[in-house]
Amino acid sequence: MFSQWTIIGIFFGYLAVLFMLALWVERRSLAGVNIGNNPFVYALSFAIYCTTWTYYGSVGKAATSGMLFLTVYLGPTLVILTWWTLLRKMIRLKNLHRITSIADFISARYNKSRAVAAITTSIALVGIVPYVAIQLKAVISTFALITRPLEPSSGFVDVGLIIVGFMIVFSIIIGVRRLDPTERHQGMIVALVLECVVKLVAFLAAGIFITYFLFDGFGDILTRVSQLPGNTLHSNGEAGLPYYMTWTTYLILSMSAMLFLPRQFHIAVIENFDENHVRTAMWLFPLYMFLINIFVFPIAMAGLLLGLPVSAADTFLLGIPIQAGQKWLSLLVFLGGFSAAMGMVMISSMTMSTMITNHLLLPVIDWLGGLRFLKRYLLQCRWAVVVAYIMTSYLFSQLVGESFMLVNIGMVAFAAVLQFAPAMLGGLFWKKGNRSGALAGLSSGFLLWFYTLLLPTFVRSGWFNESLLTEGPFGVSALRPEALLGMSAFDPLSHAVFWSIFCNSACYVLGSLLFRQDAKEEMIAAEDFVDILQPAPAPLSAPGEAFVLIDAKIQEIEALLCQYFPKKRAAFLVRQCLQDRGLTGKKRISIVELIELHGEIERQLAGSIGAAAAHHVLRSGLSFSPQEEGELAKTYANIIADLKLTPQDLKNKIDYYQERQILLTKQASELEEKVRELNREIEERRQAEEALRESEGKYHTLVDNINIGVYRNSGGPGHFFQANPAMAKIFGYDTPDEFMKITVMETYQNRDDRMTFLADLLRTGFVKDRELAMRRKDGTPIWCSVSATATFNEQGSIKWIDGVMEDITDRKKLEEQLRQAQKMEAIGTLAGGIAHDFNNILTALLGYSNLLKLKIGNDQVLNNYVDQILISSEKAANLTKSLLAFSRKQIINPKPVDLNEIVKGIEKLLRRLIGEDIEFRTILDDNKLTILADSVQIEQILINLSTNASDAMPHGGIFTLQTEHIDLRDSSSGRSENLKLGEYALLTASDTGKGMDEETRQRIFEPFFTTKAVGKGTGLGLSIVYGIVKQHNGDVHVYSEPGKGTSLKIYFPLIQSDIEDPAQVKQKNLLGGTETILVAEDNPEVRELMVTVLKQYGYTVIEAVDGKDAVAKFSVQSDRIHLLILDVVMPRMNGKEAFDKIRAIRKDIKAIFASGYTADIIQQKGILEDGASFLAKPVLPHVLLALIRETLDKE
Amino acid sequence: METLRKLLNHPEFNVVLFLLCTALFGWPFISITGPSSPESMFVYLFGVWGTVIILLYCIARAHGKKPHQQRPESEN
Structure with missing residues (x-):
């Protein structure tokens, strides 16, 4: 499927990735970031338990023994239930004694006995080598399987050595690259976790493929299996007591393996950063095992259903994907298996190298004086041990060959480490357990394990005569290894487990009871191990006279440490210990301080060579002078003498103080708990404050914006x-x-x-x-x-x-402007109302004055009197007109007018408007400036400009109105675009007021825009000016600067028409007639005036006092009447109603409406019909006659 | 909920659970389904196992609510 070199290349690449990852993690740890200090990393690293033996072997076991394979994982799950007590205890002991391995741990309990450590290491070595061997064997076998179709056996190179070489190099550079006092290897652990993830993914991928792609799920596989004729599983599973005995044995072994396998101990205890991580491992690791096993049984059954041989069941996991032609899945599965083996070999070899170096090699070196130089090369020794260990395992795998399936060798190893159980558990929970018991138990258990379990393995491999199993040594059947004392009810494994653990436990208990433990061991047992989870009493300190020269002692210690470390490192360690004990800088120290310094040195050294070896080295390597020994004895004697107590009292005192210390320690612990709670509260408060800050931030963002x-x-x-x-x-x-x-x-x-x-x-x-x-x-x-x-x-x-x-200033201004506008509207209405009544009075006054003037003839005196009456009446009429203009109620009636005359005409009014503080100047053009305009509207402009100028100069100034002729016929004259080519009359209104800025200038024609104080302007003045100017086809320009006054230039187009002379009008309109006119007017004076004037000029007049009277009289004389003159506002029936009724009688009747109200109001009220004429009051005779003639002559 | 948490926090509860699980995973309980029916055993064992994992998760959570006294070892 793959070539050998491809797979080797993949090996290399995979290991390179792992190495880079490990290196990165270690570099991060140097920078203070401990990636390994993570509960999930810790929990997943436990998955090293799942080696190739379980990866491939579980499937094999499931194929031959059904669910028995699961005991290997159920056992650890059971042990995990005790972790919170057991594992925490072990972790605390590790921290206390700087323990580096399981051998160190057991020996530390038994007075740091080197013998206990050595025998523990030996058991582990002998027990684990076959276990490692089987990992290598599995990798090599599966390597052959995955490369087989491409690489015929003839050309097969010994890839085993290449793989072993990879593993050795990788184990050394990741696991044993340097000496670490904590014996923690973060990089190695994270690499291991990656391997564990890879093998889980690979197994699940294979499981899903086989279960759901090759078959239709669990149900399908189980149904087909149950239908198989002569079901292998059923026949193998049909068993009674032996089956359950095996089941129980497997459970016990796997439980012990979880605790006592050196690599598991290393992961669980030595690599632990924080005992809180145990909590995560308690559920995550069982979950991992659950997942990796869920497909084991289906895969095994699938292999059988596919017709694969049971003997090859160990490789079903890889064989089925290969058979299905799944190249990449097969590669993934193979990599998963390699990961499982690699992780196990790496950790095991690293752990065993530590144990072998510390507990076997160092004692030998001490024993053989010629090898003492090797102490300086501890690290290199470990490398050599790794090489030797893995090579030995490789050779073992070659020697044992195919004698057992994978799972059996795994159980042999499990049974070996089970021998640690009595010494270890007894040491943790039984205070009377001692070194003698441990030695007896371990030795007996190891021997029996070897005799009942390993020896038969060798026999079956052909190394010894088969008769040893069948007849017993020397023909003594009671000594048959697999049926000791004739006990043949058990299977070989259960038999071996029973005898080995039975003897081990018995010897441990008996040995402990028979041989007395020394005081120190008793103290360690009671305080350190059994009561480790209880609060520990604080160490006593009783410094005496400082007479010990520290320099000499430092030299002695450094010389001792130089046996194990380079000189610099040794000096550094000593300095660190001195600093930790607070002895830096002292020249002399007391004997008690010296003892404490030795203790610290021992702890540091234990991190590198193990507790047992360190203890031995300190005890044998450091000496006390006679004076020091004497002083030490004297110190203790003085203490006792000072106390002046009987031995019993002393004991009671010590008990009392110990209890007191325990109490104090407990209180300290409670205090510590309180501090923790306080810290938690602080943290909660900090989080609350953070939330508050966030909330405040939001609040500020909102409020600030x-x-x-x-x-x-x-x-x-x-x-x-x-x-x-x-x-x-x-x-x-x-x-x-x-x-x-x-x-x-x-x-x-x-x-x-x-x-x-x-x-x-x-x-x-x-x-x-x-x-x-x-x-x-x-x-x-x-x-x-x-x-x-x-x-x-x-x-x-x-x-x-x-x-x-x-x-709300702007809003208030707008409100005020609205009020102002409403006020102006009201004033306008008021002005109109006044004008109506006032005009009636003026009509009579002006009318009769004119008639009087006609009657007087040439009497100069009377003419003068009448002229004065007329002038005053005219002024009154003009005032009324000004009021109407001010209230903007005049209709536009453009006529040719002289702009100069208009200015002159309104000059007096303007003077009154702008006030006495302001000097009013007019500069008028010498020539007539004839424009087509409604003079009333032009006056309105002048009024507005004057009002603005007045407001702009509250403290006085000069207001100038200037007119002039402007010729803009030339395109280069600089006219604005709004003006056509032509001649214009220019009206300039200038003031010396406060002026305005550019922004204001741009807006002054906007309706309701004003810079005046509230209540002083409507903001409509210039808007009206602009509108009127535009209506007259003109344009208006503004020039202003703040503080320099304002100048408005208004252009009106000049026309050539002659201005209508009022005198001519008068003359023209004096023409009378002979027609009959019905005059309806409720005001008797006005009515009488009109009747008088009309009769005087030849008309026949019929009078009516109101609308109703007019209708009545018209209905009687309808044929005679040519024209109606109707006052609009009359009692009983107004002019419009009367006109409507009269038109109902005669449609073609002509009418003139007379009113004091302005024309636009009349129109708004719907009174004035289209085509009807309007006569504004006060009625002037010549205007009345002209309008009558015009109306009658109109077609 | 608090009562359950206290129960899970008791060291004795772990002992009881250990004994119970040892029984459930061992004889005679496994003989109920029997080795002659691996299919039934498969369902039984994985069912119990899954339940135990859930319980372990709850125990771990319960222990997490009550910080213990030991501090993590400081790095040298």
């Missing part, structure tokens, strides 16, 4: 505590900080407003939408709408005020 002012201030004159940027902007300040320097009172225009505001707050607690007159920084008055809520203190006075404020 809103256009409404938000503030908090105090009562009374008030100071601002808080204000947002919008608040500062409302009052013309750049920043809230600047704004908050002023008092609240300073923002008010009126002090009383503040008092009222506070009083309302005190009374109701809140104020809503209060409009207040405030002022900006520069004194500019503004209007603000304020809503506020008060917070009161216990005395009931205002503590602070929270409020929002909105600048």
Whole structure:
């Protein structure tokens, strides 16, 4: 399927990835980031338990023994239930004694016995070598399987050695690259975790493929299996007691393996950073095992269903994908198996190298004086051990050959480490267990394991005579290895487990009871091991006289350490110990301090060579002078003598102080717990504060960006505590900080407003939408709408005020403008009403004065009197007209007029408008400036301009009206685009007022735009000017600068028509007639005047006093009447109603409506019909006669 | 909930659970389904196993609520 070199290349690549990962993790750890210090990493590293033996062998076991394979995983699950007590205890002991391996751990319990450590290491070595061997065998076998179709056996190179070489190099560079006092290897562990993930993914992938792609799921496989004739599983599974015995044995072995396999111990105890990580491992590792086993049984059954031989069941996992032609899946499965083997070999070899070096090699070196130089090369020794260990395993795998299936060798190893159980568990929970018992138990258990389990393996491999199993040694059948004392009810494995653990336990207990343990061992047993989870008493310290020269002692210690470390490293360790014990800088120390220093050195050394070896080295390598020994004895003697106690009292005292210390320690622990709780509370508070900060951030973002002012201030004159940027902007300040320097009172225009505001707050607690007159920084008055809520203190006075404020100055201005507009409208209506009545009076006055003037003839005196009456009446009429113009109620009636005359005509009115403070000048062109315009509208323009000029010069100035002729016929004359080529009359209105800026200039013609104070203008003045000018086909330009006055230039097109002479009009209209006219007028004076004038000029007149009378008289004489003159407003029936009724009688009747109201009002009221004539009051005779003639002559 | 947490926190509960699981995973309980029916055993064992894992998760959570006294070992 793949070539050998492809697979080797993949090996190399995979290992390179693992190496890079490990290297990266270690570099990160040097930078202070401990990636290995993670509960999930810790939990997943336990998956090293799942080796190739379980990866491939479980399937094989399932194929031959059904669910028996599962015991290998159920056992660990059971052990995990005890972890919270057991594993934590072991972790704490590891931390206390700087334990580096399981051998170190057991020996530490038994007074750091080198013998115990050595025998433990030996058992592990002998037991685990076959286990490692089978890993190598599995990898090599599957390598052959995956490369078989491409590589015939003839050309097969010994890839086993290549693979072993890879594993050796990788184990050394990742696991044993340097000496670490903590014996932790973060890089190696993270690489291991990656391997564990790979093997899980590979197994699940294969399981899913086989179960769901080759078959139709679990149900399908199980159904087919049950239908197989002569079901292998059923026949193998049909068993009674032996089956359950095997089941139980497997459970026990796998439980012990989880605890006592050196690599599991290393992962669980030595590599632990924090015992809290155990909590995660308690559920995550069983879950891992659950997942990796869920497909084991289906795969095994699938292999059988596919017809694969049972003897090849161990390779079903790889064989089935290969058979199915799944090249890449097969590669993944193979990599998973390689990961399983690699992880196991790497950790095992690293662990065993530590144990072998510390507990076997070092004692031998000490024993053989010639090899002491090797102490300086501990690291290199470990490398050599790794090489030797893996090579031995490889050779073993070659020697054992195919004698057993994978799972059997695994169980042999499990049974070996089971021998640690009595010494270890007894040491943890039984205070009386001692070194003698441990030695006896371990030795007996190891021997029996070898004799009952390993020896038969060798026999079956052909190394010994088969008769040893069948007849027993020397023919003694009671000594048959697999039926000791004739016990043949058990299967060989159960038999071996029973005898080995039985003897081991018995010897341990008996040995412990028979041989007395020394005081130190007793102390370690009681305080360190059995009661490790109890609070420990604090160490006693009793420094005496400082007489020991420390330099000499340092030299002695360094010389000792130099046997194991380079000189620099040794010196560093000593310095560190001195610093830890607080002895740095001292020249002399007490004997007690020396003892404590030795203890620290021993702890440091134990990290590298194990606790047992370190203890031995210190005890044998460091000496006490006679003076020191004497002083030590004297110190203790003095203590006892000072106490002046009997031995019993002393014991009681010690017990009392120990209890007291325990109590104090307990209190300290409780205190520590309190501190933890406090820290938790601090953390919670920190998180709450963070949430608060976040919330405040949101609040600030909102408040700072809103256009409404938000503030908090105090009562009374008030100071601002808080204000947002919008608040500062409302009052013309750049920043809230600047704004908050002023008092609240300073923002008010009126002090009383503040008092009222506070009083309302005190009374109701809140104020809503209060409009207040405030002022900006520069004194500019503004209007603000304020809503506020008060917070009161216990005395009931205002503590602070929270409020929002909105600048409503623009709104107020608009409201005022609206009011102004409404006011002007009302004035206009009022003016119109006054004009109506006033015009009636003027009609009579002017009419009769004119008639009188005609009757008088040439009497100069009387003529003069009448002229004065007429002049005054004309003035009164003009005033009425001005009022109408002011209220903009005149209809546009363009006629050729002289602009100069208009200016002259209104000059007096304008003078009154602008006031006496302002000098009014007119500069008029010498020539006539004839324009087609409604003089009333032009007057309106002049009034508006004058009003504006007056407002612009509150303290006086000069207002000039100038007219002139402008020739813009030349295209280069600089005219604006709004003006056509031609001649124009230019009206310039200039003032010396405050002027305006460019922004204001751009907007002055906008309706309701005004710069005047509220109540002083409508903002419509210039808009009307603009509209009128445009209506007259002219244009208006504004020139202004702040402080330099304003000049408006208005252009009107000049025309050539002659201006109608009023005298000619008078003459022309004096023509009378002979027709009959019905005059309906409720005002007797006006009616009489009209009747008099009409009769005088030849007309026949029929009078009517109101509309109803007019209808009645018309109905009688309808054929005679040629024209109706109807007052619009009359009692009983108005002019319009009367006209309608008369038209019902005769449709072609002509009519003139007379009214004091202006024409537009008449039109608005729907009174004036199209085609009807309108006679505005006061009625002038010549106007009346002209209009009558015009109406009668009209077709 | 608090009562359950306290129960899971008791060291004795772990002992009881250990004994119970040892029984459930061993004889005579496994003989109920019997080795002659691997299919039934498969369902039984994985069912119990899954339940135990869930219980372990709950125990781990319960222990997490009550911090113990030992601090993690400081790095040298």
